[in-house]
Amino acid sequence: MTASTTSRDPRRRKRRQNAAALLFWLTVWQLAAMGVGQELFLASPLTTFRTLLSLLGDGAFWRAIGYSSLRIIGGFLLGLGGGILLAVMAAWSSWIRVLITPFASVMKAIPVASFVILAIIWAGSANLAVVISLLMVLPIVYINTLEGILHTDRELLEMARVFRIPPLRRALYVYLPQTAPFVVSACSVSLGLCWKSGVAAEVIGITSGSLGELLYESKIYLDTGELFACTVVIVGLSVVFEKLFLLGLTRLQRWLEGGRML
Numbered sequence: 001m002t003a004s005t006t007s008r009d010p011r012r013r014k015r016r017q018n019a020a021a022l023l024f025w026l027t028v029w030q031l032a033a034m035g036v037g038q039e040l041f042l043a044s045p046l047t048t049f050r051t052l053l054s055l056l057g058d059g060a061f062w063r064a065i066g067y068s069s070l071r072i073i074g075g076f077l078l079g080l081g082g083g084i085l086l087a088v089m090a091a092w093s094s095w096i097r098v099l100i101t102p103f104a105s106v107m108k109a110i111p112v113a114s115f116v117i118l119a120i121i122w123a124g125s126a127n128l129a130v131v132i133s134l135l136m137v138l139p140i141v142y143i144n145t146l147e148g149i150l151h152t153d154r155e156l157l158e159m160a161r162v163f164r165i166p167p168l169r170r171a172l173y174v175y176l177p178q179t180a181p182f183v184v185s186a187c188s189v190s191l192g193l194c195w196k197s198g199v200a201a202e203v204i205g206i207t208s209g210s211l212g213e214l215l216y217e218s219k220i221y222l223d224t225g226e227l228f229a230c231t232v233v234i235v236g237l238s239v240v241f242e243k244l245f246l247l248g249l250t251r252l253q254r255w256l257e258g259g260r261m262l
Helices: 003-036 045-056 059-092 094-109 112-123 128-150 154-162 167-205 211-220 224-256
Strands: none
Touching: 003 045, 045 059, 045 224, 059 094, 059 128, 059 167, 059 211, 059 224, 094 128, 112 128, 112 167, 128 167, 167 211, 167 224, 211 224
């Protein structure tokens, strides 16, 4: 058996296992829908699939996907950048760290509903998903990134000082590789959270032209099939963006550690 065949076998096995798990839960879903016997309470996979096909043929649905995706992804990127910037500032000055830490802790503890109400007052419903996604992501990224900076190998830092390596090169070749795993971990946690909180904010704020509005309307009209179909799309968008973004971060991390970027 060649090395390439050996390396592919675990991947094939994992794909088969994932497919089997998906089939199992679809079967459970179908049996549960048959047991309930009321589409109003639990739409079947077949009903959900038919509704999804119908929605995919509607231009307004695609506009809602684009509208919500741009705002949620934008909020995530702003939260990521803001969290990293605050972490760098906090690592640089203990006074800044003392000031920011309570703020980050409070942001983690405040319920999403409270943030939504305040965000509607401050920014209006149109930019609600941006604000909520940002506020959900920022404290997680800040705490993890700060932890990574503070746990940078002291011997490497001392060597950088001895050889008088400039601050920019020190940041690129010492701090970044050491902090990257913490940032990746923060992104892995916050990516799913920002999608859930962003869409939930749109539902509460009834943001016009968004996926959240479609979910709200499906509740009003008791259209469980559309509710499930929209949920499937939201989960799919979240998973795809998470996989792509984390893949990019992982490749950047390997490059920083001296591996190949591509």
